[in-house]
Amino acid sequence: ETAGQDSGAGDWISFLRSLEKPTIAAVNGSAVGIGVTQILPMDIRIASENAKFGFFFVKMGLVPELGSSTLLPGMIGMSRAIEWCLTARLVPAQEAKEAGLVADVVPPEKLLDRSFEMVAQIARNPGNALAATRQLLIQNVHNDDIPAVQRSEGKALAELYRGWQHKEAIKAFFEKREPDFSQPPA
Numbered sequence: 001e002t003a004g005q006d007s008g009a010g011d012w013i014s015f016l017r018s019l020e021k022p023t024i025a026a027v028n029g030s031a032v033g034i035g036v037t038q039i040l041p042m043d044i045r046i047a048s049e050n051a052k053f054g055f056f057f058v059k060m061g062l063v064p065e066l067g068s069s070t071l072l073p074g075m076i077g078m079s080r081a082i083e084w085c086l087t088a089r090l091v092p093a094q095e096a097k098e099a100g101l102v103a104d105v106v107p108p109e110k111l112l113d114r115s116f117e118m119v120a121q122i123a124r125n126p127g128n129a130l131a132a133t134r135q136l137l138i139q140n141v142h143n144d145d146i147p148a149v150q151r152s153e154g155k156a157l158a159e160l161y162r163g164w165q166h167k168e169a170i171k172a173f174f175e176k177r178e179p180d181f182s183q184p185p186a
Helices: 011-018 068-076 078-087 093-099 108-123 127-140 146-161 164-174
Strands: 024-027 030-032 044-048 052-054 090-092 104-106
Touching (some): 044 108, 052 093, 127 164, 146 164
Parallel strands (some): 030 052
């Protein structure tokens, strides 16, 4: 069996996208083949300066898997995705950042600290808005039907406007304090 065909590997993307919480990949070293394609569906990728990314499939007489033939061009553009995949070269971390594959490049000793810092920054925001925003971005990334996109955004907004987290954010703004999204008010 091949990845994504009845082997359960294709469920990886569905699994990641079904999560309510964002996913972050921290890459330190070489991410090649499935090592790179498995992190493409994650929400954020952070790399150490030592990281390298390789789409070596053609060297092995294969093609990219796990949805990477749509995910990669969506992140870095078609021309660059074709070049990376057809040359099958190792792409250094800084080039991957400039292309849009990774969000940040840090020294190796700072990789986990940077990842946890980003997690903490995200976690300070209301969970319902995080989940809704994440799902809208996943759902609409390739949707050119702007009225349909606006309808899905409007539906999410209507629901979030009614939530206690939005009310807490407004109250905190007027009280000039940080909002507390840890639990609903009693």
